[in-house]
Amino acid sequence: MLPADCAPELDDLTRVLRELVTQSRRLLGSNYVGAYLQGSVAEGAADLESDCDFLIVVHRPLTAAAFSDLAPLHASLPRRPGHWSRHLEGSYPVAAALATLSGLGAGWAYVGHGSAVLERDSTHGNTPVLRRILLERGITLDGPAAKTLVEPIPDEVIRGYSRRQLVECLRGFESWSTKDAWSQRYSVLTVARLICSIETGQVVSKGGAARWASRRLDPHWRPLVEHVLARRGSTPYADPPDYEWVEQTHAFGELAKAWTNSE
Numbered sequence: 001m002l003p004a005d006c007a008p009e010l011d012d013l014t015r016v017l018r019e020l021v022t023q024s025r026r027l028l029g030s031n032y033v034g035a036y037l038q039g040s041v042a043e044g045a046a047d048l049e050s051d052c053d054f055l056i057v058v059h060r061p062l063t064a065a066a067f068s069d070l071a072p073l074h075a076s077l078p079r080r081p082g083h084w085s086r087h088l089e090g091s092y093p094v095a096a097a098l099a100t101l102s103g104l105g106a107g108w109a110y111v112g113h114g115s116a117v118l119e120r121d122s123t124h125g126n127t128p129v130l131r132r133i134l135l136e137r138g139i140t141l142d143g144p145a146a147k148t149l150v151e152p153i154p155d156e157v158i159r160g161y162s163r164r165q166l167v168e169c170l171r172g173f174e175s176w177s178t179k180d181a182w183s184q185r186y187s188v189l190t191v192a193r194l195i196c197s198i199e200t201g202q203v204v205s206k207g208g209a210a211r212w213a214s215r216r217l218d219p220h221w222r223p224l225v226e227h228v229l230a231r232r233g234s235t236p237y238a239d240p241p242d243y244e245w246v247e248q249t250h251a252f253g254e255l256a257k258a259w260t261n262s263e
Contacts, residue, residue, distance in 0.1 A: 002139065007046035012082040017054070020077070020088070021142050024056045027069045033057040033095050034143015038133040045205030048083065048233040049185070051113040053125070054090035054141075055134070057149060061094055062109050067120060074111045074118040089113040091125040100151055104128065128153050128161045132203045155201025162197035167260050169194065173253035178246045182237035185228040188249055191256045192225055198259050206232075221255070224248050 007013050021035040039053030040046040062070070070092075078086045091110045097103030103126070110122035132153045138146030169190060177187035193209035195217075196202070204212060210229040214222045224245060231242070241249075 002041075003044060006044050006139070007041045007050070007052070007084075008048055009083050013041070013052060013084040016077070016080075016082065016084045016088065017052070017141060020054065020056075020073075023073050024070065025142065027073070028056070028058060028066060031058045031060055031062075031066065032143075033059055034149075035141040036134060036143075036146045036149075037139040037141065038130055038137075038146075039089075040205055042133055042137045042139045043205045043208075044137075045207050049182070049237075051087045051089040052084055053130075054088060055098075055125075055130075056090065056092050057095050057098060057143065058092055059095055062092060062120075067109060067118065070109070071118045075116045078114055078116045086114045089115075089125075091122070093126065095149065097126075098131070098149055101128070101131075101153070101157065128157045129197075129203050132158060136203075158201050158203060159198050162194045163260060166191070166194040166198065166256060170253055170256060170260065174250050177253060178241040178249055180237065181231070181235050181239040181241055184241040184245065184249055185232055188225060188228045188252055189232075191252060195256060195259050217255075221252060224252060 002010060002014055002017070004010065024035065025032045034057050036055045036057065037053060038055060040050040041052050046052070077088060089112055091108045093108045094106065097106040097108075105123060106126055107121035107123050108126060110119045110124050111117065112119075112124070131150045134146050135150050135152065140146045169187070173187065176183055178184050189206040189210060192213040193204060193206055196204055196209045196212045199216070207229060210225040213225045227242070227245060
């Protein structure tokens with residue numbers, strides 16, 4: 001059962017996840033280990049701009065036949081009624097690769113946020129952050145307890161990964177960060193989240209990152225991070241950005257460069 005405060009429209013989310021778990025367990029048979037949530041839903045921080053990050057753990061990499069069996073399920077989910085059927089994102093990690101840091105970089109079957117296409121081999125979700133959330137706050141939908149699937153992740157691993165992610169995030173930041181309303185909100189909160197992880201070695205939600213930034217960064221940035229957090233879900237993704245905040249959004253990206261070389 002999902003925690004009552006983990007996400008909005010909880011009945012809809014429960015229905016979609018029940019279908020995903022039931023069908024994946026049936027299709028995978030003896031290769032199935034269990035089903036889990038990580039990300040904002042597991043952190044109890046999801047809103048209507050969040051995705052629901054799932055993991056269907058398997059004993060062995062998917063065979064071509066298993067992949068072909070699962071692909072129609074993921075093709076059908078985004079076309080179903082309700083909110084959460086269009087906001088799933090997840091992977092099919094192999095248990096042995098998930099269990100230790102030596103498995104970082106392995107490719108798993110993956111479906112992107114709201115996508116109808118199951119990809120064969122993606123490293124998108126295979127990160128130290130995923131493991132930390134799964135270990136500390138993962139939700140077990142079915143199977144062994146989430147915390148038994150992965151070893152502890154040192155803070156320095158989180159810091160190093162977050163620093164590399166911040167470098168990538170800042171590439172072309174001035175153009176992509178204010179392309180539309182969603183990008184503006186995402187860019188500011190993601191930068192705040194990465195800076196927080198570099199400073200603390202911890203993994204926090206976007207809301208947690210905004211609160212951390214409001215307390216720990218120069219008070220000059222508090223209105224920006226609080227504004228973009230409050231605006232999440234208030235307008236369609238493709239709406240124009242908040243033009244009055246564009247200059248400060250770009251300046252926030254400039255500020256973040258100081259953390260890309262910090263030790």
